[in-house]
Amino acid sequence: METGNEISKLVQDVGGLVTLPHVFVRINQLVEDPNSNIADIAKAISQDPSFTVRLLRVANSPFYGFQSSIDTVAKAVSVIGTSQIRSLALSMSIAKSFEGLPNELVSMENFWRHSLYCGMIARALAKRARKYDPEAVFTAGLLHDIGELVIFNRMPEKAREVLLLVLDSIDDLPVNEAERQVMSFDHGQVGMELARQWGLPPLLVECIGYHHVIGEAKHHPREVALIHLSNVFALMAELDTLDPADVSTVDPRAWEMCGVGADVDLIEEVVREVQDQIAEDEKLFIESRREAAAAK
């Protein structure tokens, strides 16, 4: 089968298993609709009481660190921003959405911790660079590896072969290259196809698709490069190291593309910051998974 077809087939097969929640789909429509306003979005959110509670919890958490307390949905939407609320809604629901796609190869907790680290680092770098939408790149980081979950679930034998190949190589064979060797496509392509079918914004589609091959980015090279870097720094945070030799290689073009100064102190600062914050943010974004796991 041709690679492109094989990827679409793979993604179609998971269509019924992973669905985005209604509240996100609704917010997404309203944000795209030029005739809608903050009140419409607040109303759509209020119709999902569980989402409303969680949204207010995030809005009042150190993740935002607002001075005054956010006690209504309307206030949350206005201070966070409509486009940002859309990103946030996706971030808050993504781990839960993938509960329908379990696998036996990796622990979901470990998977989402890496993704969350990536999102947190992207957001922290974006805030310092001041020309990004920090919520959008946070979501991009959180979603960057979703293609892996599709592969783990649909092609467990191939996926196992890939992971063993990576473990077997002294030379730090990158996962995406191992995937191409074993299956002729990689998790970036699969994730990108899923993001497209979901109708996610192009920025997310490109970050998911090209975070390992940043030269292929078309419309959002800065964000793609930022996610590429954040992915590597997320590994530093996970492995508790600041030594670039311990983690995957950074594409040398990435620094210039994303416009964040290549600065060792900055890396250390951001890595330490997210390490301090991870437990708190896991409660906000991955919590439903953790609660489900604890209930077992």
Added chain:
Amino acid sequence: MATAPLSRPPQVLPGFEHIRRNWNNTYGVYAARLLPGEYYVTSNDEGVYTTLGSCISACIRDRQTGIGGMNHFMLPATAEVDSWKSTSLSAATRYGNFAMEHLINDILKNGGRRQNLEVKLFGGGRIMVNMTDVGKRNIDFARDYLATEGLRVVAEDVGDVFPRMVVYFPSTGKVKVKRLRSLHNNIIVEEETRYISTIESKPISGEVELF
């Protein structure tokens, strides 16, 4: 710079023909890949590498002749786990002794001298939360074993929560340890579990002679 591969791997010592060896471009040498339960000794300029979860690897060499090798093992879980210091050796420590003694004996048998041996110790990670710390048990065993044998550990990277990739070069004593991401934990645990179930079902037969 990549070196042109040697046409074939260096002569293998008797008893290690089954260990898989591949040319490695990064280091410009052949490298032997150890699976759980295996060990490898060489007198040549080549590497030995393995991936460790809660398993442990002792890297031992004669610092004068450069002959040395690596093992990769863990203690099977048994009810008698804590009794290994007692005079009656439990099945668990019997297995650990077996792994250590085979490595040391093969180094000595091939020309290494006991007084020249230097040891490095790796692994024993606590890679599964909510599980008893089997990694620590392996570390404790290895340290106690080496202390009893009077062998000094010159370097180690053990414990903590990470799996590791260890690459060892017996001829120089150099070692490269890389922490692996938690994404790999389950696969590593699977491999180690498969290995531990084979040793639990197959008791060690025969005695190991100490030099």
